[in-house]
Amino acid sequence: MARFIARRLLLALVTLWLLATIVFIITNVLPNDVGRTILGPFAPQETVDALNERLGTNRPILIRYVDSLRGLVTLDFGDSFVSGKEVFPQVIGAVGRSAKLAGLALLITIPISIAAGLYAARRRDRPADRAIVLLGVTLSSIPEFVTGTILVVVVGVQLGWLPVLATAPATADVLTQIRFLLMPALAMAIVYFGYIARMTRAGTIEVLQADYTRTALMKGLTIGQTMRRHVLRNALVPTVAVIAVQVGYLFGGIIAVEKIFNYNGMGSTMLFAAQHKDLPMLTAGVIVIGIVYMVATLIADLIMAWMNPRIRLEAER
Amino acid sequence: MVESIAPSPLPAPVATPTTSTISERARARRELIRVLVRRPSFLIGIAVIVVWVVCAILGERITPYDPFNGFFGGHKPPSTAHLFGTDRLGRDVLSRVMVGSRDVLIVAPLAAILGVTVGSFLGLVMGYYRGFVDDVLSRIVEAFLALPVILVALLTLVVLGSSSVVVVFVVGILFAPIVARTVRSAVLSERQLDYVTAAKLRGESGLFILSREIFPNVLGPTVVELTVRFGYAIFTVATLSFLGVGLQPPSPDWGLSVSQEYANMVAGVWWPTLFPALAIASTVVAVNLIADSLQSVLNE
């Protein structure tokens, strides 16, 4: 297992390097004059030159590249154009706040989606199954900001059940905080319901048709026993992979949700940075989210290896 | 056409030749369409898309009011005169929703086509050549997959400036690795088949095997992927517009409309937000219903 983890970590480092390179290409190679891009076409040339001097973007490209990699290793992505403070701590703080929201969304969506997927697989091709599949396709198609808007209109404004802002007063207890986070979390949870439920359904249907399920039923196990002892573990392996990928996407959708619910997390920070062309902040954000994604897939790989001995043993060899 | 009868473990019936003499390709396509049109979800999806396409093309000729310049008093709630009410500038929301599909229905398909073209090419190369080429490309694809789509789009649009062309490129390029992965795995299972060996034994070039033997057989999954990506492209483009970095005013784009009006919801003005939002939802759902039907029909 240790070799497996070591190998995966090594690959993750390579991916991280490539990721940083892609980001470098976007920010330094694509625009031919970074200062001009930031300041716009009407800024005087001296100001542009001064900015390029300050950013170091007038230096040769290779030096900038080496510099950016050094920044990656030392976790120093430079200072914000806006506040002048180091960006990395700010990004980490924002990610932490967003993680609360994302975590709550996952907490809501995972059990419900898996349960729905299992139920649909058991009732394959019956009305309940068709309804769940259709609901899944529908919900996963609707962007978070649309779901968020509809939720605000219906649950927040018309029914008045939940607050329409996400941030609780600073003194609020945990339950109140959750109450405030509930609606934005729900807006995200709804999108992921479709993916997770459908993957669970597909995995379960496949396993229900497997010969070993037949072996279990021929032993005389009840459907319930068969599901618990033989189906679940095998059927959920692909679901784990999907959830990991969703963790990455979660931080994409969160930007819109935070905007709607006015929550000060990763999304708001990035949006603010984008509006003010704060490149170091955006760069750090992309890379940190990339790392979050990689960690999530790594954990998923470990869980899958734990669930399926075949993956585990092959990894150990 | 031979029907598949029972699922495993029971053996499939032996196929017997059919008597048809018309072109096999045309027949297969007709059969596919025949099966598709019997699926309600496919029909609903097509109907919705047709409605939006017609609205986009006819535009002002069929809208009840001028979507851009009419002024009927700000934030009037839905009424018989204005079914969807009016927005903050007093424009008719229904008219704006009707023409709001224009930009997204150009930008999203272009992005999807770009992503699928680049992605399939990569996938074909990776799947067929394997080895070193595949290893290197796989790592790059892996790195691209770790990129948060919306964030990278934000970053790129900041660096290159907001324009529809940039949106098409950013979304298309970010989708390519996802498509590449799907196509690669289809090619990998295809190239294990003996017909590839047979082709090599008669001296076919790699290019021939890839383009003439393998590619037509992975076209099915590629078409499905194109539809799926189209849905996601609408999703992403709308989100970018909502974030204010996609399409720019005075475009009547749905995402943009939501972005400009959502703050008024708290005050009870929900109509200029809700209707464009529902329009986005209907379009993406429709595309995904089509993709879903295609996928299950092709898998049958």
Place this chain on the structure above:
Amino acid sequence: MNAAAVPSVATGTKAALRVEDLSLSYIVRGIPRPVLRGVTFEVKAGESYGLVGESGCGKSTTAYAAVRYLPRNGVITGGRILVDGDDITKMNDEQVRLFRMRHASMVYQDPGAALNPTTKVGPQVVEAFTILGQGKRQAEENALKALRRVQIADPERVAQRYPHQLSGGMQQRVVIAIALASDPKLLVLDEPTTGLDATVEASVLDLVRNLQAETNAAVLLIAHNLGVIRTLCDRVGVMYAGKIVEEGDAATVFENPQHPYTLGLLRSLPRRGIRKSQRPLSTIPGNLPQIGTPLPTCVYVDRCPLADELCRTVEPPVVEVGGGQWTRCHHRDRLGQLAEPPPVGGREATLGELNLTLSNVSKTFHQSGHDVPALVKVSLDLHDGETLGLVGESGSGKSTLAKTILGIESPDAGADIELDERALAAKAASRPTADKRSMQMVFQNPDSALNRGWTGRQILARSVHKLTGLRGRAVNERVDQLAADLRLTQRHLDLKPRQLSGGLKQRLAIARAFAGDPRIVVADEPTSALDVSVQAAILNLLSELQLRSKTSYLLISHDLGVVRYLADRIAVMYLGRIMEVGSSESVFNGPNHPYTEALLSAVPNVDAEDRHRILLSGEIPSPANPPTGCVFNTRCPRVIRGLCEVVEPPLVEVEPGHLMSCHIPVDELRRLQAKAEREDLVLTTPPESAAAAAAQGVDELA
């Protein structure tokens, strides 16, 4: 004909399984398609009953119906299934569960898939006992006993393994152990040895036979291999298109079939040492009717050479033949008119010019840091117009050898492959067109070998063009010629592979191989994906083509009947080495290498030919870690201690044209084998070797 009139059912004694007039349909797009059209048979306790027939005849459906395990779209439309007197078609879900728990068990084709991949073997066996209400301790004890009962030497160790860490034979033993846990009254075996190697198959069949005698269960066996049925079954039912057309004692039915279909089926098998030089095989014209076709009278009428107006209008009654045998045929008396194809003279191959020589061909694969030798110093030659049969079990390297010759794999350095005394480039891609044209291949599975997006004509035309350089009309002429040679019509050529039956697809694949008039065609299991009646037609075509074109065949097959029919010379491989090579007669008549001897004895035989039996212990060792000395020493019943495990014997000519790699002198082998034959001995691997071999069966990562 109603069920009650079916004879040969001794009323009074209660059968363990009694299927009465069972009709079953699959609902396809809302339309019921009948697959079983009134199946009636019974199996008594302690008896084993075999259902035979070609794919799609409904034998598997019947087996699954007998344990009420139907696909979601399967509906029983009539009849009853009585197990121990209880009608299982009337049971509710809970009753079915209890019935499966207490009275019925099943063993299926792919043992690897039958075990849960994420749970160790032990708990899976234990569960079969705890479900019966046993305590944990007792169940664990019984599980170990059960594993020992299926001759797993080291049950504690096996119990700690995951299924994929066991070999196929070992997995199947575990599945059998689970099946027997409840001491079932009914044991259903669906192709239990298909996919296992011959020597492993022999030991599994032996195990089932012994266990059956021990448990007194009623056994229902489904197998496409008639030899397996003959080996294991007391009685057989021959199924065709959802109906049993003939039933009787296994020996009687196989020796003296009374239905035209049974007769056709048996005659299409290459058996009793028949060879291509003697006569073509019988074939059954036409195809199986498609599922759901209405067949109101005789189900076989469309393919039966005896069919007349009566057969088309009146359903044939059950005709008792005596001795418990019956047939559903109007014209039993006219069976004699069905003649076998006449013998052909003057077809004995005269050895042509030498065309291909291999010397010192080795191939080593590198897998995760390990060297896995797949071929070790193979030397062979091939002459014009001859067929060289390659036999051996999985891992023997026969497919690798074929691929190396064709240039799909490159051999290790030092190998020499010569065509007409010119060295061939290692890779197919670097061989000139003339060399590519000289060597082509026919694959096992035509579905994989033919591009499903191309029509038959496109497939052939492309090969003709690439290999011969012809263009335009000349290509079309050549394609038409090939099609005519393989009896494909113009209509077939315009279809895509999936619209063709298995036999037609394989003919198309053969036509492609012959596109450039090859000198050598490698045929890798060319008929093993096909039904026997189709196989016969393909074998006839192959031998006809060879006679005409003087093409040499390198034939790989696990079916020794096929090899015997087609091959002029045979090479026997084990763990990448050639153990024996000689003319077909000398290999089949002996004296043999002990491995060949075991292989020949392992083949389940339709004719119940009297051969002495050799039961090999353990599994084929992993090629990555072959035994020292003679690689067969760990399983060899005739091993010479102190010699065989130390020194690898060279491949030497022991008789003219007959080479062997064995330390035992050929005269000694001849004497020993004649003695074993005379005294009908059962030989096994000596115990100390067996232990080593058994250990090999575990720990092999699949």
